[in-house]
Amino acid sequence: MHDGGADGIILRNTSQIENRPTHFLQASIEKDAKSKIKKTIAALQKNGRTVHQLTYITSQQVPKLDLIEQEISDEISVGVRIRDREYIIAHLNDSSRHQAIFREDFGHYLEHLRSLGSAPLPTQSAYMRDPTVFVFLRQQSDREEDEPFMDSVTDALSLWALHDTDPDNGQLMSAQDVLNRVLEVLPSIEGLLTTDRILSRLKLLSAKSGKQGRQVRWYKASNEFALPFETRQQLSARNADDEALQIRVVDYLTTRAEKYCEGGVNPKGVGSAALVALQKTFESRGLQFSAFLSSGETSPTLPDLDEPVRSAVDEASPGPALRENFFIATLATVRDCLYNGGDDEREYLRRLAKTYSMLFVLRQDPKVVEYLEDMTSNFTLYVGTDLLVLAMSERYLDRENQSATNLLGMAQSAGARLILTEPVLEEVVTHLRAADREFEHYYSGVEGHLPTELYGEIPKIMIRSYFYNRTADH
Template sequence: MGGFHDGGADGALDDRLFEAAGTQKFMQASISAEPKAKIRKTLKRLREFGRDPKSLMYATSQKLPLIDQIQEELSDELDCRIVIRDGHYFQHQINGTPGALQAYKSYVAGAASYLDGVGAADTIPAIQGLPAKTLCVFLGQELDRRRGKSDLLEAVADSLILWSLEGTDPDKGVFLTLKEIEARVIEALPSAKTFFKGVLPNRVSELISKGDGGRKVNFHKKENGYCLPFETRKRIREENVEDEALKLQVSEIFRNRASENASLATDNSSLIEQCIAICHDVIHKSYHAQGLEIALFLEREEGSDSDLPSINDVLDQAISERGLAGKDAGLIAQVCLSILRGTYYNSTKEERRYLRKLSRTYVLLFMLKNEPRVVEYFRSMTSNFNLYVGADLIVRALSEHLLSKNDQMTKNALKLLKAAGSQLILTDKTLDEVWHHFRTTHLEFINNYQDVQNYMTFSLASQIDRILIRAFFYAKIERASRKKEPFGWANYLGQFLTVTEIARDTARGELREYLIHEFGFTFEDEKAMLSGIDPEQLYELAATIQKTRNKKGRDEASEEILCRNAALTVLRVYQRRKIEGERSGGNPYGFKTWWLTQQTRVQNATGPLIAKEGSRYMMRPEFVLHFLAALPSAKAVQTSYDRIFPTILGVKLGNRMDESAFKRIISKAREVYDDVDHSRAKVLLANASAQLQSDFLKRYEDSSFFSKV
């Protein structure tokens, strides 16, 4: 370990002992089942060897109860700051730092290389201490948002609207427009962007109607703005005063406990104030690290034996970030542990109110994905896929070509997946479908629109069912309105292939290479697609799909080709999963291999096959849009978190959290945390992830975006 040496004392001790040169700080690694005796023996021997230890970090594979009490007891007894890291700590932190990962690669990976061939497909990038139970709760409430089950997040949206309107006052001419409400919420909660934009208009309309309890929001037509009614504004002003006072009361409780602590002199006001600040830091950081677990602990039933999640590492981090070291750091750590033990286990009514408000704020952020661990889970997921991209999605992405970068939603989503490490696959048959779509679209334009194109309006263009023609006219009209150079149909299609050669194989080849370069597709020919596929099963499935689709009026030969292509893609997904060893429940991100498309009618013909395979094969495009492409950066979420929790905003947001919504999340969380162990939670997480990715019944706020091409 860099910067440490054993100082010659290791020979007299049974386990590895390291000293940070010149600091009187030691670290010991041990497997002893008696940690107290081991630590006492270590310090005795160090002093016999002439050392003057000021702190000892004791690392053990044993899992110890009540670590904070052991640390405090031994620190007082031995006049040395004792920090213990046990098996629980390492279980959750082992993948948590670059140093730990590098140590694995340098010292363990080689010895464990024989495992590479055993279930290798499930060896995936690990999240830092994958919070499987927390993620199970999140995915569970997302799956509940199916038909008729969206009231939970509607309550959250209402809470955010009311919070954003705080400070409005018609007497002072202070109103907010819909855009301003949206901007205020998204600035505070970047992860809420897609969800909130989708529900804002409808939820505001509900709030200004006279429902149960009266109108909750007023709209002033003349000012074209929204504000809170007088009674609501009055109540919020009172709440704000109470919240400010509540935090001051909690600080005073901390101050009194610190002053009564025998370790501190009563006149040591500087250290006491530092203890108060660090206690607040620890509370806020604990929600960041394990917010749902803390909320569950605070909402435990009377007589419950649930334990508070460990806060020792959070305390060390808080002390370190304030630049404290040496004797003062050890003293402050002991006092803060004593204060917080009282806060969590023998709290005053003020502390309970304060913590419960913070818990409600955390759950609100959690439900909106504004939680670092949830964001990191979905960010890691983007590198996990092998996606056979459907022709419908490719055509939609190409139709966005002339939109602004921010509006190229399908195109951006595909590029994000590729950049993150997922494999996007363009098959021989999918290319044929896209090429065919170009050819038929070109003929339709020549026959039906070429002679009237100069008379086209936005209103008329919106009624055209061919997405490429519709996109062309939107672009043409928009360019004309800005007095830009005229734009023709040949120019438009010429961005992708040579229009004069559109019916020739050369145009097909050009289109293939354009798609590969633009989106990073991996091309898979028909021979690779057919590998391992039973011809008879392919024929029967294609016939079933054709019968189910029942497309009357379409050329029968073309319909047979499309149905065979669909059947081949379905079977290829299952075949590739078998080849790569993908198992149900084996990957916390769900299956790796999917068909990404909106061709939902195919699913009506494949029920028996899905039942036989035990899993679905089609990923819903809205899932990619909402959960992967719309993710804010980790920095944005962290900034949001740091802005909310250390300030009074963290308490105020809790006031806006719908109580019934909070109770339902806590109830779901308790079911998972009380009844499911960590290994089972990983399996449930994998299954829930696969279900969410393929759920075509789930309600999305703007699901009409992916209407069929």
């Protein structure tokens, strides 16, 4: 602090006089690189330093940095070199010295990635005794889409249970040990998973010619198993991929939040809270699905976003003075992500949804999934009013973000028959007419004056959809 712009100096050789350097180093996280560089050079000169060259290092990505370097050099006759995020990534492993520095200073932050399924969820879930098992199940199922459900689940749970084994130290597990470890966190699967089934799948995973390769080592003398080093490396890479995706999504959410933050609310805090809210949203929908599996009853509409967002805001604790603005910004950011998400955000939501699907199905009765797999080709779906109205409300979203429309399309592609009954058609028409009359009576005269933060309070989804999209360029 108060260094007059001189974060460091660069000496051409050790004989250069250190109190009269001309090449300075500046490190910054500011987004406007050009402005920061010019201010740094001005500060150095104001403090009596002679500046011939400045090397600027930043964790931001600087587009067209060569043009910025040239423009500054032309304006103030100082040579500038910019080393941005892309440069750092490209040269991080240039030498063993760089690698040693990384391991010493940062390696301990990544140790958790060695554990199976350890890529973190944004917040702790009250419904997961050990979340790593469900994250790992999702990671494995992503790689084995063509595997029968129970084979895929058995393989994944067995590999997860073996995560503490180490053949070099003689730490091995039998099929019964694997089953016992799984049942500690998933007692609901007891009637479906047996020692014989685990044993046969582990033998297959240990075979050199097996479909998945040699993922497990089988010690035939003791009939025990362990994970080899190569498998551990592959599984750690999946954790790293999950965590990198989550970091990118937080960055995207923070950028979205900048549009909605007012009254001193920090966009970064809103971005983090929005990520937690997304997890809680999937969890609340999963609870509804879980209740349906248990009782066959469910409410006619899905839970709204307000409750998950309020819960996420409670965890963020922005303080009484900021709470309302923080809540409004977080809710708007979550909606923006769900309805206008990019590729990374959609992929993150897909992984989150699949993790919770695994949780709630396996917590209830895994046989449900086997039943659904068997009946998919003969599945007849009577489409309800709520789903059709929801699909119509997505008319102006990008196709990738039309969740209800895409759901119907996927069901049809999977061979399901979609049936629209006459009573449902009459309900849809009635809903549209009611929405039209409600808009005419209550909203048409004030539509240009209604604040954005009130759009979410409109009860009819078709009117909400109109307001959210009325100013968009379609």
